[in-house]
Amino acid sequence: MATINFGGVEENVVTRDEFPLAKAHEVLKDETIAVIGYGVQGPGQALNMRDNGFNVIVGQRKDSASWEKAVSDGWVEGETLFSIEEAADRGTIICNLLSDAGQIALWPTLKERLTAGKTLYFSHGFGITFSDQTNIIPPADVDVILVAPKGSGTSLRRLFLAGGGLNSSFAIFQDATGKAYEKAVAMGIGVGSGYLFQTDFKKEVYSDLTGERGVLMGALAGIIEAQYQVLRQRGHSPSEAFNETVEELTQSLVPLVGENGMDWMFSNCSVTAQRGALDWKGRFRDATLPVLNELYDSVASGEEARRTIERGSTPGYRKELEAELKEVRDSELWQTGATVRQLRSKTENVEA
Ligand SMILES: NC(=O)c1ccc[n+]([C@@H]2O[C@H](COP(=O)([O-])OP(=O)(O)OC[C@H]3O[C@@H](n4cnc5c(N)ncnc54)[C@H](O)[C@@H]3O)[C@@H](O)[C@H]2O)c1
Ligand SMILES: CC(C)(O)[C@@H](O)C(=O)O
Ligand SMILES: [Mg+2]
Ligand SMILES: [Mg+2]
Numbered sequence: 001m002a003t004i005n006f007g008g009v010e011e012n013v014v015t016r017d018e019f020p021l022a023k024a025h026e027v028l029k030d031e032t033i034a035v036i037g038y039g040v041q042g043p044g045q046a047l048n049m050r051d052n053g054f055n056v057i058v059g060q061r062k063d064s065a066s067w068e069k070a071v072s073d074g075w076v077e078g079e080t081l082f083s084i085e086e087a088a089d090r091g092t093i094i095c096n097l098l099s100d101a102g103q104i105a106l107w108p109t110l111k112e113r114l115t116a117g118k119t120l121y122f123s124h125g126f127g128i129t130f131s132d133q134t135n136i137i138p139p140a141d142v143d144v145i146l147v148a149p150k151g152s153g154t155s156l157r158r159l160f161l162a163g164g165g166l167n168s169s170f171a172i173f174q175d176a177t178g179k180a181y182e183k184a185v186a187m188g189i190g191v192g193s194g195y196l197f198q199t200d201f202k203k204e205v206y207s208d209l210t211g212e213r214g215v216l217m218g219a220l221a222g223i224i225e226a227q228y229q230v231l232r233q234r235g236h237s238p239s240e241a242f243n244e245t246v247e248e249l250t251q252s253l254v255p256l257v258g259e260n261g262m263d264w265m266f267s268n269c270s271v272t273a274q275r276g277a278l279d280w281k282g283r284f285r286d287a288t289l290p291v292l293n294e295l296y297d298s299v300a301s302g303e304e305a306r307r308t309i310e311r312g313s314t315p316g317y318r319k320e321l322e323a324e325l326k327e328v329r330d331s332e333l334w335q336t337g338a339t340v341r342q343l344r345s346k347t348e349n350v351e352a
Contacts, residue, residue: 014170014185014196021052024186027179031119033187034059034091036084036110037098038066041123043073044153045097048160048192056080059087088113093183095121101312103127104134116141117176119183123148124208125201128173130305144174145184147191148204156192165192169199209299214292221328224249228333238336246333247340 001012031054035046038060050056058075059082060067067081075081088094088110096103096110104127114120120138122128125146127136138144149156149168156166168188172180188196199207212218224245231241256265266274298304311317328334 012198014188014198016189016194019185019189021189024189025053027182027186028054028093028190031055031092031183032057032090033093033095033190034087035095035097036060036087036091036106037096037102038070039097039099039153041149041153041156042066042095042097043069044149044156044160045095045123045191046075047073047157049187049190051160052190052192054190057082057087057090059084059091085109085113091118093119093121093187095123096127097123099312100124100126101309101317103136104309104313107134107136111139114139114142119143119145119177119180121184121187122146122201125171125203125205126209126305126308128201129205130302130309133302133305133309138174140174141176142174143176143180143183144172145180145187146171146173146201146204147184147188147193147196148208149191149193160192165194167195167197168193169197169204171198171200171204173201206296206299209304210292210296213295213299213304219288219292225333232332238332239340242333242336242340246337251344 002015002018003010004013033049033054033056035042035049035056036059038046038058042058042060046056046058057080058070060070062083070081071077082090084106091113094110094114098106107127110120116139120142122144123146125148127134128138128144131137147168147170149166151166159166168191170184170188172184175181185196227245228241231244232238236244253265253269256268266277269277311320314320
């Protein structure tokens with residue numbers, strides 16, 4: 001465990017230097033890793049672990065788009081691709097990568113297959129933390145661990161293929177065998193993370209639900225809509241409103257933040273922009289603080305879980321979700337975005 005200083009606060013982090021892939025292979029050499037659910041996280045984790053040389057099988061509902069995707073990704077029915085029930089029977093580490101609502105529906109199926117000494121693995125603390133709502137209460141004689149990649153399963157796979165990786169948090173909820181810790185770390189290394197940040201199930205789910213509802217997704221989408229609306233209502237063209245709200249954000253400025261921090265992005269903009277942004281940042285922080293506190297309270301009270309479960313368990317919910325996304329896609333803002341994306345400049349090939 002390396003002690004790393006984060007802005008003046010020291011934290012313990014597991015690194016690939018002390019826990020290389022070879023050690024992960026040793027820890028998991030007798031395990032059959034059953035990835036249950038092949039939606040977004042399932043493919044990323046299953047394919048990375050397969051490419052990293054682990055014994056992985058997939059369990060997925062047949063006659064579904066996800067089953068077809070698994071087949072096209074090279075999982076073979078009867079060899080490495082099974083029904084959920086059969087994969088859970090065969091697996092010694094059962095990776096519950098069903099949707100959080102799906103995990104509730106399938107819990108009785110998985111629970112009866114969690115025999116003594118097996119491991120139950122999650123990538124979210126949702127099911128365990130909100131067990132009063134999910135009824136997910138594991139048997140006492142299994143290990144219960146978590147590895148949560150810090151990003152989309154799509155990025156997990158893309159970065160792995162590009163020779164990098166996404167880091168993950170990890171946690172132990174139950175250590176029945178005395179080996180839960182090393183199994184969790186080995187799984188984290190297996191999915192391609194170079195650094196693993198220790199947390200607990202509750203902290204993981206509270207921070208994750210706040211992050212995705214807040215800055216990462218909800219607040220981002222909301223503030224973009226608000227600024228686009230103001231610019232349009234003040235007479236600006238769609239392309240001008242979109243460029244000043246989204247295109248420059250994603251193509252120019254956020255990559256600079258990712259590269260070297262906020263001050264680096266600021267210092268690569270004009271002093272006029274820096275002055276204005278520094279003057280207005282506090283206003284935006286103060287205006288959003290109460291909303292973010294309300295959001296955290298809603299997560300901590302279990303209300304966000306309640307709503308996720310209620311909506312996610314409604315028959316036909318996926319279609320409703322698709323309709324909501326279509327409304328976003330069809331809006332003037334994002335239709336403008338589709339056109340602007342086609343106009344991204346490419347460097348012309350200069351003939352020798
Ligand atoms: N999406 C991500 O990139 C991401 C990132 C980090 C953590 N997670 C966590 O990983 C887990 C999986 O998330 P996901 O986004 O990959 O899930 P998802 O919504 O893509 O669904 C995964 C699979 O669950 C199956 N499923 C859903 N309901 C079912 C039911 N009732 N019966 C049988 N199968 C059912 C679907 O067919 C699908 O293959 C969740 O706990 C999530 O919070 C996801
Ligand atoms: C990719 C995210 C937003 O980090 C994850 O938390 C999810 O739920 O999909
Ligand atoms: Mg999440
Ligand atoms: Mg997340």
